[in-house]
Amino acid sequence: MNVTLDHVEGRHPAAARAAPSAITDLSLSIQRGEQVAVIGPSGAGKTTLLQLIAAALKPSFGHVMVDGQDPWVLSTSALQSLRGHLFYAPQTPPLPPRQRVVTALAAGRLPGMSLWQSVVQLVYPRHVAPAVEALGAFDLSEKIWDRVDRLSGGERQRVGLARALMSPATLWLVDEPLSALDPKRARQAIATLTQRAQARNITLITTLHQVDVATTMFPRVIGLRDGRLAFDLPSGQVTQSVLAALYAQHEHELAGIAAPVFDIPAEPAPANIVHCR
Ligand SMILES: Nc1ncnc2c1ncn2[C@@H]1O[C@H](COP(=O)(O)OP(=O)(O)O)[C@@H](O)[C@H]1O
Numbered sequence: 001m002n003v004t005l006d007h008v009e010g011r012h013p014a015a016a017r018a019a020p021s022a023i024t025d026l027s028l029s030i031q032r033g034e035q036v037a038v039i040g041p042s043g044a045g046k047t048t049l050l051q052l053i054a055a056a057l058k059p060s061f062g063h064v065m066v067d068g069q070d071p072w073v074l075s076t077s078a079l080q081s082l083r084g085h086l087f088y089a090p091q092t093p094p095l096p097p098r099q100r101v102v103t104a105l106a107a108g109r110l111p112g113m114s115l116w117q118s119v120v121q122l123v124y125p126r127h128v129a130p131a132v133e134a135l136g137a138f139d140l141s142e143k144i145w146d147r148v149d150r151l152s153g154g155e156r157q158r159v160g161l162a163r164a165l166m167s168p169a170t171l172w173l174v175d176e177p178l179s180a181l182d183p184k185r186a187r188q189a190i191a192t193l194t195q196r197a198q199a200r201n202i203t204l205i206t207t208l209h210q211v212d213v214a215t216t217m218f219p220r221v222i223g224l225r226d227g228r229l230a231f232d233l234p235s236g237q238v239t240q241s242v243l244a245a246l247y248a249q250h251e252h253e254l255a256g257i258a259a260p261v262f263d264i265p266a267e268p269a270p271a272n273i274v275h276c277r
């Protein structure tokens with residue numbers, strides 16, 4: 001699926017009247033099969049951008065077009081069909097407690113099913129083999145019969161991502177998928193998502209806190225700041241000075257991630273410190 005934003009403004013219904021728009025005058029175009037990372041300080045509008053593309057938030061100005069269609073003028077059935085082609089993974093996956101992992105994964109397929117199929121599916125999980133495969137891709141196959149509320153935060157987050165592999169969608173919108181993962185698992189998870197998306201020509205748009213993952217694992221990086229487009233560049237052109245400008249006054253959000261941007265020369269250890277094993 002391709003995505004086009006034309007001078008889009010996004011305001012949350014619950015936002016104070018005086019509050020600035022979460023997204024302001026944003027125009028961009030993403031082609032089918034592209035892989036894009038969206039970065040920027042907290043509050044920059046990354047989640048709002050995904051919500052606008054997912055047709056979860058109506059633009060207060062401008063248009064978001066998904067495969068040439070404006071979701072907000074479609075009939076209910078056409079909108080349902082469009083939603084069936086997109087997979088939106090919120091930062092905290094909505095996994096109902098007491099549900100087994102296999103059932104939670106099968107729910108990833110629901111948008112493409114009839115109501116009757118989905119009811120049957122919830123009672124008799126027939127997609128065990130694809131669920132095992134999807135979980136295996138995130139190193140979780142042994143958790144298939146576990147209850148989701150007995151998983152760790154990181155495992156739950158990976159189950160949320162495995163749902164993408166199960167879904168029939170051709171547009172994946174993934175919000176901060178790595179917040180509960182250690183750096184090694186985070187890279188593995190993104191490698192899985194990007195490889196699977198590429199193999200199926202799926203458009204992948206991911207917001208990320210981890211700037212190093214964005215610039216090394218995605219071909220295109222979009223920087224948002226204060227709801228506006230700060231840059232839209234091939235990742236090779238996202239230099240340290242570009243990042244420093246994006247995160248100016250928010251440098252702590254880069255701490256420990258993009259160390260070369262703020263290279264602090266290592267101080268020699270004081271002579272009186274004894275190094276113990
Ligand atoms: N549901 C909401 N109601 C009101 N304001 C919101 C809501 N969600 C986000 N905002 C505001 O919109 C702006 C952008 O938020 P968000 O898109 O969540 O940024 P990010 O994901 O980059 O941290 C922030 O100022 C935030 O306070």
Ligand SMILES: [Mg+2]
Binds near residue numbers: 047175176
């Ligand atoms: Mg966010």
